[in-house]
Amino acid sequence: MPAPIVVREYARLTTAPLARNTLDEAHISASAFDWLCELAGRFRSNGASLLQVDGRRWLKLDHYVGVLETPCGQVIEILPKHCEEQDCVPAARALLQRMIAAALELPTRNAEQASLALYDAPLAEWVMQQFLLALDHLLKRGLRFDYQRVEEEQRFLRGQLDVVRQMRQPPGRAHLLHLRHDIYTPDRAENRLLKAALDVVCKHTQDSGNWRLAHELAGLLHSLPASRDIAQDFRAWQNNRLLAHYQPLRPWCELILYRHMPLAVAGGYRGISLLFPMSTLFERYAEQRLRAALPAGARLDRQVTSQYLCTHAGSNFFQLRPDLLLQQGSQRWVLDAKWKLLDASRRSSNYELSQSDFYQLYAYGQKYLQGSGHMALLYPAWGRFNAAKPIAPFQFDARLTLHVLPLALDDPQAGLAVLAQLMQAGAGQTAAAPAAAMC
Structure with a gap:
């Protein structure tokens, strides 16, 4: 797998050989170049500008920041351009993380802020780490179960007998009873979305700590069914007081499952690709600072x-x-x-x-x-x-x-x-x- 490329806004990407990659210029493979050109075309059709083609061998990025993963496995991390120094990657990455937290209105905790300075990893790994930590905290408090009505045929009586359907039972099946009863199950929209997001993290994380924690949590959620309709499950997500401890998870699920502000890569290929318009991030960041x-x-x-x-x-x-x-x-x-x-x-x-x-x-x-x-x-x-x-x-x-x-x-x-x-x-x-x- 190619080594991750770290650049910043308005950087230039090229297939031409370079002495070394910098924050403003970097070498990418021809397959990654072609995929980015195709991606830029889809952005333009939606009224956004991801990059500009500068000749046949150069691309110039626009004001979007985040991380892209190409089908060939090339990870491109795009950081904010907030200073002129070339050795500002940790500071730029930490700034972007704070701005994302502000834009998504995520709750902040002192312990997490301390760990941010120590976790020098690409943005996608940080997003996955925050989701895993929040999910681990939720599982320690316990999943929310709910009653579901089940209608089935059984050889024994359980719950309520459906008299009408039972009277229509043909003679050859008279020994089977039509029943209605409730079961207490974790199969609800919120839990299905957590399982879906966790499956994505298990598949894409490259960090050993994230991989270990993700598979530990996957073992605890293995009995949950997969989400059959992610959009519908998000609409069914409840915000009552009984689910208050679920609220910190929703922004991370929306990020990972491509249902929130980041522009997700459309099409058949879906890697961990999160793109944020930097102007919107700064606007939300300024609002949070002023509101505080x-x-x-x-x-x-x-x-x-x-x-x-x-x-x-x-x-x-x-x-x-x-x-x-x-x-x-x-x-x-x-x-x-x-x-x-x-x-x-x-x-x-x-x-x-x-x-x-x-x-x-x-x-x-x-x-x-x-x-x-x-x-x-x-x-x-x-x-x-x-x-x-x-x-x-x-x-x-x-x-x-x-x-x-x-x-x-x-x-x-x-x-x-x-x-x-x-x-x-x-x-x-x-x-x-x-x-x-x-x-």
Whole structure:
């Protein structure tokens, strides 16, 4: 089996010989190249861009991160590009794991966070490890059983006799009784999905610890039937208090069984392939950090849809959907999260900000803030853009201000600094700052 390839966003893959693989360039086999081209075509047909073909021997990845496994066995791990150092694989992998946990709204535990730093493995193995640990914890608490009605023929009486069917019994089968009775069984939708996900892990894990734990747990679930309809079983998954201890398992099952946010590889071949749009991950990560820092009485809404850009013939046109809307009392703030590395020293190139993003925020400000207030664009903090190297606020006019703020990726309290700055500006208490740039 080929050695796993580790690259990051926007890396280039080639069939040409390279002196060595780096995070930005790597060599892949011709069969993996052809499969990725085919996969990119399926993504384009669904309106997404996975990669760009650069000549006949080069591919350039897009903004998706995660892990891909080709039919020839080549594993390609794609990490976030959040710094320029070439030796940042452990930090990038840990960041991606935190963002996935935030995006799936997974519960965090101190013990698990400690183990993250020690478990230096590709993303797919980490996903499988988290599922196995959660499943092991659930089995120690016990599976949830339920009563199921069974209708069968037996030679002895058990439960309730079906009198109508028994009266229609032909003479040659009069010795058999039509019965109805209930059995107490673990055969329910939630358990069938756990069994299905565990079967996938047993088949694909390459880590010795994961393999051992997976097969131990498989022995405990061997009597469960396989899921006959995964989509239907997910719809039947119950969320009542009797199944509260099942809730941490559902996100992992959705990841492994290709039923959640990651873009699964379509078609006949299904390896462990999980792809996440990095912009969505950062948006959910920013939301989690801000929500954790909300003061009393404040409210944070995601993807609000109450305003439109204009009306035409009595109908609303072009819905406006900011990433986040923060409210406290009568005050409002509009926030958008963008996954892009800004350079606070490059004022001549507009700090690499996008003009279309400013147009978008201006429209949000007019409709959601009635043209008066404060908004923010959140970008990841890194060496060239952080709290020590800020960008001054931008004034659309005397009443509407846009702040471009860094969000620390390794600080659990990062949302607190962002909220403090916005609320201070909204209250008119902003400290003296450099002259604002006029848009």
